[in-house]
Amino acid sequence: MTSLPPPSAKKLGLVIDLDTCVGCQACTTSCKEWNTQGYSGPLTDTNPYGSDPSGVWLNRVHGYEVMEEGQAQSRIVNFPRSCLHCEEPACVTVCPTGASYKRAEDGIVLVNPETCIGCKLCSWACPYGAREYDQSQGVMKKCTLCVDRIYNENFEPEDRQPACVKACPTGARHFGDLGDETSKVSQLVAERGGYDLLPEMGYKPVNKYLPPRARRDATNTRAEALPRPDGSAFDRLFQWADKVLSPRKASARANEPDHSGKLEG
Amino acid sequence: MHPAYSVILFTTASGAGYGLLALLSLVGISHGEASSLAFGLTAMVVALGLITIGLLSSTFHLGHPERAWRAFSQWRSSWLSREGVAAVITYLPAVVFGAVWSGLIAAPALIAPLAVVTAVMAMITVLCTAKIYSTLKTIRSWHNPWTVWVYISFALATGAVILAAITAVFGNFPAFLVYFSSVLMALAGIIVLLYWRSIDAAPRDLTMGDATGLGRLGTVSQWEQPHSAPNYIQKEMGYVVARKHAAQLRRLVIVALVLAILLMLSALAVPVAALLAMALALFAAVVQRWLFFAEAQHVSSLFYGAQAA
Ligand code: SF4
Ligand code: SF4
Numbered sequence: 200m201t202s203l204p205p206p207s208a209k210k211l212g213l214v215i216d217l218d219t220c221v222g223c224q225a226c227t228t229s230c231k232e233w234n235t236q237g238y239s240g241p242l243t244d245t246n247p248y249g250s251d252p253s254g255v256w257l258n259r260v261h262g263y264e265v266m267e268e269g270q271a272q273s274r275i276v277n278f279p280r281s282c283l284h285c286e287e288p289a290c291v292t293v294c295p296t297g298a299s300y301k302r303a304e305d306g307i308v309l310v311n312p313e314t315c316i317g318c319k320l321c322s323w324a325c326p327y328g329a330r331e332y333d334q335s336q337g338v339m340k341k342c343t344l345c346v347d348r349i350y351n352e353n354f355e356p357e358d359r360q361p362a363c364v365k366a367c368p369t370g371a372r373h374f375g376d377l378g379d380e381t382s383k384v385s386q387l388v389a390e391r392g393g394y395d396l397l398p399e400m401g402y403k404p405v406n407k408y409l410p411p412r413a414r415r416d417a418t419n420t421r422a423e424a425l426p427r428p429d430g431s432a433f434d435r436l437f438q439w440a441d442k443v444l445s446p447r448k449a450s451a452r453a454n455e456p457d458h459s460g461k462l463e464g
Numbered sequence: 465m466h467p468a469y470s471v472i473l474f475t476t477a478s479g480a481g482y483g484l485l486a487l488l489s490l491v492g493i494s495h496g497e498a499s500s501l502a503f504g505l506t507a508m509v510v511a512l513g514l515i516t517i518g519l520l521s522s523t524f525h526l527g528h529p530e531r532a533w534r535a536f537s538q539w540r541s542s543w544l545s546r547e548g549v550a551a552v553i554t555y556l557p558a559v560v561f562g563a564v565w566s567g568l569i570a571a572p573a574l575i576a577p578l579a580v581v582t583a584v585m586a587m588i589t590v591l592c593t594a595k596i597y598s599t600l601k602t603i604r605s606w607h608n609p610w611t612v613w614v615y616i617s618f619a620l621a622t623g624a625v626i627l628a629a630i631t632a633v634f635g636n637f638p639a640f641l642v643y644f645s646s647v648l649m650a651l652a653g654i655i656v657l658l659y660w661r662s663i664d665a666a667p668r669d670l671t672m673g674d675a676t677g678l679g680r681l682g683t684v685s686q687w688e689q690p691h692s693a694p695n696y697i698q699k700e701m702g703y704v705v706a707r708k709h710a711a712q713l714r715r716l717v718i719v720a721l722v723l724a725i726l727l728m729l730s731a732l733a734v735p736v737a738a739l740l741a742m743a744l745a746l747f748a749a750v751v752q753r754w755l756f757f758a759e760a761q762h763v764s765s766l767f768y769g770a771q772a773a
């Protein structure tokens with residue numbers, strides 16, 4: 200049914216920390232790897248090694264440059280983008296077949312690959328560009344919040360998380376129930392001022408973004424944090440130890456791997 | 465938005481077909497039975513033929529045409545589903561009306577009631593088509609009160625010139641139809657001008673900073689694309705025709721409509737001119753529909769580098 204279910208108490212979603220995301224693409228590749236064999240699979244690529252590759256991915260990581268007021272240098276913000284599992288998603292209500300639906304029990308928005316006719320209208324209705332059409336399968340693909348992992352009883356409890364969350368090396372992705380005010384993710388949103396994307400569209404995204412933290416001034420903060428030598432006996436002891444223990448330049452180099460490209464022997 | 469030819473063909477062909485169908489119903493109400501069986505059948509076959517070609521072309525562009533029947537199920541929420549339902553329902557009164565009006569079945573008393581139902585259903589179907597677009601908040605130029613009127617006025621104008629052309633061919637060409645179709649074409653031209661004025665005036669007040677929420681920090685620009693080759697979103701939503709090019713095509717639509725009106729008026733002297741008028745009016749409708757897509761900017765293009773939407 201593409202009419203929306205009554206709002207669920209449970210609102211599963213992601214909280215993405217724009218402060219710690221380093222843009223490594225680990226989440227996108229692990230998403231692809233899991234989901235190409237999962238509920239939405241296959242996620243077909245065409246011409247993957249050619250000059251004009253294209254393919255279906257459920258998660259994309261953008262890079263934006265932000266020039267802040269009063270700063271001499273801009274900063275880079277890496278920005279993962281996937282389905283936000285909106286509370287009032289027109290991608291669901293426009294679907295003529297009922298293939299696009301929102302689950303009543305936990306709010307996950309899914310496409311049924313067995314009934315989708317591939318009309319693409321849902322992708323037009325999504326403000327976030329979160330739905331990608333699979334030309335080879337003739338159906339629409341989107342983030343499933345790894346519905347086939349998070350309830351999977353064959354997994355250890357700690358593995359019942361979306362693939363992207365498991366893969367993120369910096370812990371920039373958090374999964375949980377945003378309908379529960381006491382959950383870790385809800386608290387994180389409250390603490391860090393997590394925000395909605397394009398609230399003016401009225402889709403009420405469940406996923407939240409944590410804004411990058413205010414930047415420290417790179418020219419002096421670090422230097423102040425370091426203790427300054429004060430000429431005490433301790434200082435002199437450390438300086439002596441430092442000198443004795445540091446490998447001499449020649450021997451240090453001998454221990455380094457050879458990058459010159461020559462093969463020995 | 466990427467202007468897919470199947471969708472342009474579908475909306476203009478079926479629009480013209482429903483416009484013609486509605487006008488034939490009016491003819492039935494005002495004149496009773498068709499002047500000849502051949503004329504009645506030809507007109508009905510053209511109307512239902514255009515509708516059917518349009519519906520088939522919209523079905524063929526689906527990823528799974530064999531599942532198209534499923535699209536009738538979600539009429540409670542989806543305008544696309546409502547359009548499908550309305551389109552199929554319209555066939556019933558239309559076919560019976562066509563049989564009675566053309567004289568295939570002799571039941572003159574039924575012409576008027578059947579005509580009313582047919583005309584209403586035809587217009588409801590066009591309205592559903594327009595609503596698919598006008599209810600999408602993600603595309604500012606479609607989410608506009610004029611969108612519905614553009615679809616309805618072009619359906620009626622193209623339907624009227626086709627009707628004029630058919631009557632010209634059958635030699636029962638009434639002067640009234642010349643004026644009537646000219647007025648409808650002029651109306652379509654005026655409405656599309658108002659539509660363009662409205663979308664040009666609408667502020668494009670969403671920026672990349674709004675889309676990403678990073679505008680709270682400062683000025684946002686794109687630093688790195690998430691992928692090395694364009695993806696579905698960029699190909700489908702990223703297409704926007706250049707402003708200069710669009711301005712030329714808009715002029716082309718208006719010039720074609722004006723010429724079609726002049727040709728239609730000259731058909732008072734030389735009836736075959738109505739055929740040329742028809743060709744020009746259909747051409748104007750196709751170009752207008754192409755522009756409707758090509759000028760539409762999707763809000764998701766902000767994530768991919770568009771400055772404003
Ligand atoms: S992000 Fe897009 S696809 Fe996901 S629920 Fe919202 S509108 Fe639908
Ligand atoms: S592409 Fe599939 S899921 Fe999307 S609106 Fe069409 S039928 Fe529904």
Ligand code: SF4
Pocket residue numbers: 219220221222223224225226227260277279366367368369370371372
């Ligand atoms: S895996 Fe984590 S750090 Fe890497 S791009 Fe994804 S969210 Fe960012």
